[in-house]
Amino acid sequence: MKILLSNNLIDRQLAHQSFDGKFLKNSKTDHEHIPLVEVIPPTKEQLPKKSLKAKLERYNSTLDEVLSCFRSHPLLMYFNHGNERSISRILLSTQFALRLRHSKHFRTVNQVVKIETLAAWITLVDQWPYRVSWIWQAIEDNVQQSNLDPL
Secondary structure, three states, X not given: OEEEEOOOOOOHHHHHHHXXXXXXXXXXXXXXXXXXXXXXXXOHHHOOOOOHHHHHHHHHHHHHHHHHHHHHOHXXXXXXXXXXXHHHHHHHHHHHHHHHHHOOOOOOOXXXXXXXXXXXXXXXXXXXXXXXXXXXXXXXXXXXXXXXXXX
């Protein structure tokens, strides 16, 4: 969406000076003037390819899938105790990862990722971010070591 300045400005000099951060008062009316803006709607090429209803249905289906995953696995519920904001962040992160996995641009490498595994990893990263980075570093070191020394 583009925002352009309208042609019907009250005072062009005032508009020019207001963009420099100086809002000057008009000596005639003693009111502050801000340049008017005109919102230009997007063209047909810029409109989304899917309808809003289809996106909303996809959003609700992935949200239902994530909620049923967390309800059916007691360990996920056990480790996700805490304040409402933290739980909401984990649920939305899991939903985003699930939608990313279902997208047409995402490809897995010879494996199917279950939503339970995805939710467990997101919970682990949320609860212990530094330990997870240490685990990944240890895994990468082991892979590099095995590549150097294939015994």
